[in-house]
Amino acid sequence: MPKTLVVAEKPSVARDLAGALPGSFTQAKDKASLEGDDYVITWAVGHLVGLAEPDKYDPKLKKWRFADLPIVPEKFKLVPNDDKAKKQLGVIHRQMARDEVETVINACDAGREGELIFAYVYETAKTKKPVQRLWLSSMTRRAIEEAFGQLREGEEMRSLEDAARSRSEADWVVGMNATRAASIRLRAAFDGAVSLGRVQTPTLALVARREVEIREFKPEPYWLVEALFAASGERTYSARYLGGKRIAEDEASRIVEEAKGKSGVITKLETKEETERPQLLYDLTSLQRHANTLHGFSARRTLSAAQKLYEEHKALTYPRTNSRFVTGDMIEEIKPIAELVGHNPAYRKGAEYVVGLAELPLGRVVNDAKVQDHHAIIPTKSEHDLSRMGADELKVYDLVAKRFLAIFHPDAKFERTRVETTVADHVFRTSGRVLVEAGWRSVYGEEARTQDKPEDDSGGDQRLPKLEQGEDAETREMESLRKETQPPRRFTEASLLAAMESAGKEIEDEELREAMKDSGIGTPATRASIIERLISVAYIEREGRA
Structure with missing residues (x-):
């Protein structure tokens, strides 16, 4: 009786697939596959096969010598990643070789890496049996049943497989050659190998460049002038000279001297509605x-x-x-x-x-x-x-x-008020923003509130009392504040991920910049592992929460 072999990426997924397919399944004697009347399900446990080390092509390459570089195989060799992988690979190969197995379904992770995991396993099996692709975006029983009813032909996935192979081979060529070259050149400075990679090294460069900027930064002083005003009836509000303009010490002192203790006038008051759209769904x-x-x-x-x-x-x-x-x-x-x-x-x-x-x-x-x-x-x-x-x-x-x-809720609506108070010909600005219609923010439990004060020189938004243009304002307090310019901040993982995603935007070469457009460094699936790799080899370190 003909059967179909389903190759999942891990045992838990195999069990989910068995639960959605017709008939019952029993665990095979090898404990590495599930047997049913029409289907056999086995699994890969991640990457079972990888690209061989250089010495598998030529024994002399076991020794690292600059004269042997670059190493670029004409055809890449595939080998099991370890003994455990070799054992599971043997199980899959035997299942593919069974006479009753007529078709193979690739049920590995529905993405580039899943395509590569299966492609390497299939290639090492040296079989020509036809392949179909199970493409899942959800692991619910209903989604699995629907996906089995809409199997894709293996050839449809050729471009994704080619992209995966290209990524794998490019990583090998850059990693093997760059690591050997750097390790040989830097032997006097480093104990052991220097780890370089096609994605990890540009990511490290982002962090290193930022660190250089921080260490070379020289703070410079500047001054702000801050005032507290009161309209009649104790309606107080704070403001900053020209909304937080950075000025020299002597100018700040002069403004304080000329305006301190004097009455001012609200010379400008603008109120307008602002809207804020809900954020896009997550990738x-x-x-x-x-x-x-x-x-x-x-x-x-x-x-x-x-x-x-x-x-x-x-x-x-x-x-x-x-x-x-x-x-x-x-x-x-x-x-x-x-x-x-x-x-x-x-x-x-x-x-x-x-x-x-x-x-x-x-x-x-x-x-x-x-x-x-x-x-x-x-x-x-x-x-x-x-x-x-x-x-x-x-x-x-x-x-x-x-x-x-x-994202299906309406925009949030705010009332933005901007006030200018003039004292002795010096203009002080303040602003307030109040949430008046929560819209999408109601999903997060927000009904009406002011915005948090930002960490900049503007003074931020505040909840303002009701004010009128043209009314007097008493100057209650006024002082000059000494500040210093701040160095760039070290990356958080959030900001490093953003930098990786948008890498290339600052490249001057137009052709290279266009090539990097909408791609960045790494992929959503690999960026986390790249950061962890850099931490594991002690090239960067994480401080704080993780």
């Missing part, structure tokens, strides 16, 4: 950045939580995506997903609003042209049991669920 990098800013999570920690929410809890869609949009065919799923999210009390109010909309605002949600392999990270169309989630998973789920609900 992996924006999720990692937000989780780092809000919770101090490392990029790896966020990815780990998101992966568990995808694989184990079936609560989020595929996390390793670079898109912040969904496709048009998902529109009918939006309200049902919102309704399911709303079963949890924390999200009920926001979900009810979305479900009750006569027409969904889709302009910043749906864009087929900006979805390549996978759409943005959103909740799945299933029940989400928050009680089973760990602390990290709850925090990441909360970010994604709220972002999903918020």
Whole structure:
């Protein structure tokens, strides 16, 4: 009886696939596959196969010599990564060789790396059996059943496989040659090998360049003039000379001397409405950045939580995506997903609003042209049991669920007031911003509040009393403040991820800048591991939360 072999990326995924396929499955004697009437399911346990070391091409390359560089194989050799990988690889090869197995389904992770894992396994099996591709963006039973009903032909994935192979081979060529070259040249300064890589070295350069800027920075003093005014009836407010203009010490002293203790006049008062749109749905990098800013999570920690929410809890869609949009065919799923999210009390109010909309605002949600392999990270169309989630998973789920609900809410509306008070011909400025219609911010529990005071010289926004243009203002306090220019800040993981994502924008060469457009350094799926790699080899260090 003919059978189909399904190759998953890990045992847990294999069990989920077995639960969605017809019939029952039993564990094979090798304990590394599941046997059913029509399907056999086995798994790869990540990367089983890798590119061989240089000495596998020529034994003389075991010794590191500058004269042997560059090393560029005409054809790359594949080898098992270790003994455990070799054993599992043998299981998959034997399953592929079975006479009753007529078709092989690649059910590895639906992305570039999953394509590479399978491609290397398939190549080393030396089989010609036809391949189909299972493409999953969600691990719910329904999503798996639908994906098995819409299998893609293996040839459709050729370009993705080629991209994966190119990435792997480029990493090998740059890593092997650059590491050997640098290690040989720097033997006197370093004990051991110097680790260089196609992605890790440019990332290290970002951090190193910033560190040089910080260490070479020479602070320079400047002065601000700050005042406290009071309109009649004890309506007090603070202001800064020309809204925080940096001035010299003698000028600051002169302004204080001329204006201190004198009455002023409110010479300008403007009030206007400002709107703030909800933020786009998350891709992996924006999720990692937000989780780092809000919770101090490392990029790896966020990815780990998101992966568990995808694989184990079936609560989020595929996390390793670079898109912040969904496709048009998902529109009918939006309200049902919102309704399911709303079963949890924390999200009920926001979900009810979305479900009750006569027409969904889709302009910043749906864009087929900006979805390549996978759409943005959103909740799945299933029940989400928050009680089973760990602390990290709850925090990441909360970010994604709220972002999903918020984007269908209206803009937040603020009332912005700008005031100029003139004292002895010197103009002091202040501003206030009050949230008057929460809009999407209501999903986050915000109803009406002023903005936090920013860390700059403007003085920030404050809740202003009711003031009128032309009325007098008594000068209660006035002082000059000595400040110093500050060096650039060291990277947080959020800002480093942003720098990696936008790398290339500052390149002067137009052709190179265009080549880097919309790509940056690394991919959403690899940036976390690159940062961790740099930490593990002690090229950079992490301080604070992780």
